[in-house]
Amino acid sequence: MSVVAPAIDANPLREGLEQERVPDASCLVIFGASGDLTQRKLIPALYSLAHDGLLPAGQTIVGYARPDYTDDAFRMAMREACDKFARVRPVDDAVWDNFAKGLFYVKGEFAEPDGILRLNAKLKECDQTRGTGGRRIYYLAVPPNFFPVIAELLGREKMVTDPEQGGPFTRVIIEKPFGHDLASAKELNKVAVTTFRERQVFRIDHYLGKETVQNLLVLRFANGIFEPFWNRQYIDHVQVTVAESIGVEKRGPYFETAGISRDIIQNHMLQLVSLIGMEPPVAFEADAVRDEKVKVLRALREFPRGHEIDAAVRGQYTDGSVLGEKAIAYRKEVNVDPHSNVETYAALKIFVDNWRWADVPFYIRAGKRLPKRVTDISIHFRPAPYPLFNKLTNVTMQPNVLAIRIQPDEGISLKFDSKVPGPTVRTAPVTMEFRYATSFGAEPPEAYERLLLETMLGDSTLFARRDEVETAWAWLDPLLNAWGADPRGPELYPAGTWGPEAADRLIERDGRKWRRP
Numbered sequence: 001m002s003v004v005a006p007a008i009d010a011n012p013l014r015e016g017l018e019q020e021r022v023p024d025a026s027c028l029v030i031f032g033a034s035g036d037l038t039q040r041k042l043i044p045a046l047y048s049l050a051h052d053g054l055l056p057a058g059q060t061i062v063g064y065a066r067p068d069y070t071d072d073a074f075r076m077a078m079r080e081a082c083d084k085f086a087r088v089r090p091v092d093d094a095v096w097d098n099f100a101k102g103l104f105y106v107k108g109e110f111a112e113p114d115g116i117l118r119l120n121a122k123l124k125e126c127d128q129t130r131g132t133g134g135r136r137i138y139y140l141a142v143p144p145n146f147f148p149v150i151a152e153l154l155g156r157e158k159m160v161t162d163p164e165q166g167g168p169f170t171r172v173i174i175e176k177p178f179g180h181d182l183a184s185a186k187e188l189n190k191v192a193v194t195t196f197r198e199r200q201v202f203r204i205d206h207y208l209g210k211e212t213v214q215n216l217l218v219l220r221f222a223n224g225i226f227e228p229f230w231n232r233q234y235i236d237h238v239q240v241t242v243a244e245s246i247g248v249e250k251r252g253p254y255f256e257t258a259g260i261s262r263d264i265i266q267n268h269m270l271q272l273v274s275l276i277g278m279e280p281p282v283a284f285e286a287d288a289v290r291d292e293k294v295k296v297l298r299a300l301r302e303f304p305r306g307h308e309i310d311a312a313v314r315g316q317y318t319d320g321s322v323l324g325e326k327a328i329a330y331r332k333e334v335n336v337d338p339h340s341n342v343e344t345y346a347a348l349k350i351f352v353d354n355w356r357w358a359d360v361p362f363y364i365r366a367g368k369r370l371p372k373r374v375t376d377i378s379i380h381f382r383p384a385p386y387p388l389f390n391k392l393t394n395v396t397m398q399p400n401v402l403a404i405r406i407q408p409d410e411g412i413s414l415k416f417d418s419k420v421p422g423p424t425v426r427t428a429p430v431t432m433e434f435r436y437a438t439s440f441g442a443e444p445p446e447a448y449e450r451l452l453l454e455t456m457l458g459d460s461t462l463f464a465r466r467d468e469v470e471t472a473w474a475w476l477d478p479l480l481n482a483w484g485a486d487p488r489g490p491e492l493y494p495a496g497t498w499g500p501e502a503a504d505r506l507i508e509r510d511g512r513k514w515r516r517p
């Protein structure tokens with residue numbers, strides 16, 4: 001069974017954007033313009049926006065980093081990046097030529113006042129030549145320790161306007177990781193609000209830019225049929241899986257300080273949990289939505305003091321094979337301590353202690369070197385109250401499962417029991433499916449496209465607010481501290497399996513099983 005969407009030329013959300021929500025041209029400065037994120041995500045996303053006609057005329061992008069590029073050399077490097085990574089490929093020469101006219105480069109060190117002054121001069125020149133009117137967006141695609149340095153210099157050189165005073169806008173986009181724990185996140189926030197006001201700060205969690213993640217809100221709050229069942233009366237439990245088939249690749253030094261819990265759970269997974277768990281907001285506006293999300297985070301049941309690790313399992317991959325290829329153990333990866341106890345897998349059973357969700361477990365797990373790459377949310381409903389058909393057939397009825405596939409093959413499916421054709425009453429599970437690609441005839445846009453556009457528009461609904469970030473850290477810190485102090489380290493699992501056996505026990509002791517997404 002499949003769901004067919006009405007025939008339309010494009011995603012209606014983006015149609016709306018084209019007609020109604022065109023941002024004013026600004027200078028978008030990318031600090032860290034020679035880095036991986038810029039090449040793989042940011043410039044390709046900006047080009048795709050240009051291709052789809054969503055960038056305003058005059059939109060300007062200024063890269064800032066250390067290599068010795070001229071504007072033309074920078075444009076060539078960025079063209080190569082788009083040839084490799086843009087969603088819309090092959091790159092259209094006419095669109096590119098026009099886009100490249102707005103690409104500039106300034107060489108400099110982050111902590112070098114002269115470099116920042118050269119940047120400022122370039123931005124002022126662009127205001128004259130490209131009509132950017134003093135509007136600024138600073139994208140900090142930089143190692144997190146540089147954030148305070150750059151913010152301080154921008155403030156000192158008066159490159160930040162105050163929205164309370166009116167005039168052209170200044171906004172800053174900050175990449176994850178946003179802190180290492182509660183104390184460091186608070187420190188970063190303090191720095192941020194010394195130079196910027198909260199509404200100028202856009203903290204990226206790229207999961208929030210994904211169409212399917214936003215569709216969670218549409219599914220829940222634009223349809224009459226789901227919300228009445230979206231509570232403890234009808235839902236038995238919820239599962240969230242973020243599985244990656246890759247290992248740490250070149251990110252060993254970062255991963256050694258983070259682990260999967262800081263890298264995925266504190267941000268992406270808790271964002272998903274808040275969107276699944278939140279109450280309807282009074283409006284689809286930044287603060288109204290985020291007020292409701294943060295309430296879910298505040299309702300997360302604390303880990304039992306002294307027994308934090310009982311509610312969770314941590315694992316680390318050893319030698320194995322993934323998708324038919326040999327994979328080495330985490331401890332043998334480049335720039336990883338051969339005795340490292342950092343977790344590459346974590347599974348938690350958590351509760352949202354409020355009226356809607358009391359005693360409904362959320363089983364969440366994230367891991368590297370699992371059998372495939374998939375992010376999947378599943379809502380497992382309670383069984384029918386009386387087993388009418390089991391008596392006739394001796395077959396166990398399957399509970400209904402609503403599965404939301406965040407990536408890849410974005411879509412939603414609903415599993416329910418159906419009668420098998422024939423003279424006896426036999427039942428079997430069937431699935432009703434909606435897929436973005438088939439229903440809308442196109443792949444959804446990349447998360448960074450949406451997030452960059454929302455920043456240009458000044459809408460922070462899809463960005464994490466200060467209290468969300470801090471509340472998430474405050475909840476997770478006790479578990480991370482307990483793991484840090486536990487000499488037993490993570491349980492090992494072979495690369496290419498679904499994690500350590502203890503993770504299966506975590507859910508199976510409740511009479512449930514992990515869904516195989």
Ligand SMILES: NC(=O)c1ccc[n+]([C@@H]2O[C@H](COP(=O)([O-])OP(=O)(O)OC[C@H]3O[C@@H](n4cnc5c(N)ncnc54)[C@H](OP(=O)(O)O)[C@@H]3O)[C@@H](O)[C@H]2O)c1
Binds near residue numbers: 141
């Ligand atoms: N890459 C991703 O997919 C990804 C995903 C999520 C979040 N992030 C976050 O995004 C940020 C950037 O990541 P990345 O992967 O792009 O890192 P990266 O490849 O190491 O790039 C860092 C950039 O910063 C520049 N840089 C470093 N020190 C500098 C200094 N003192 N002065 C001037 N420029 C300096 C580098 O220039 P040089 O070329 O001169 O070294 C480079 O352009 C990090 O916070 C990361 O956690 C990245």
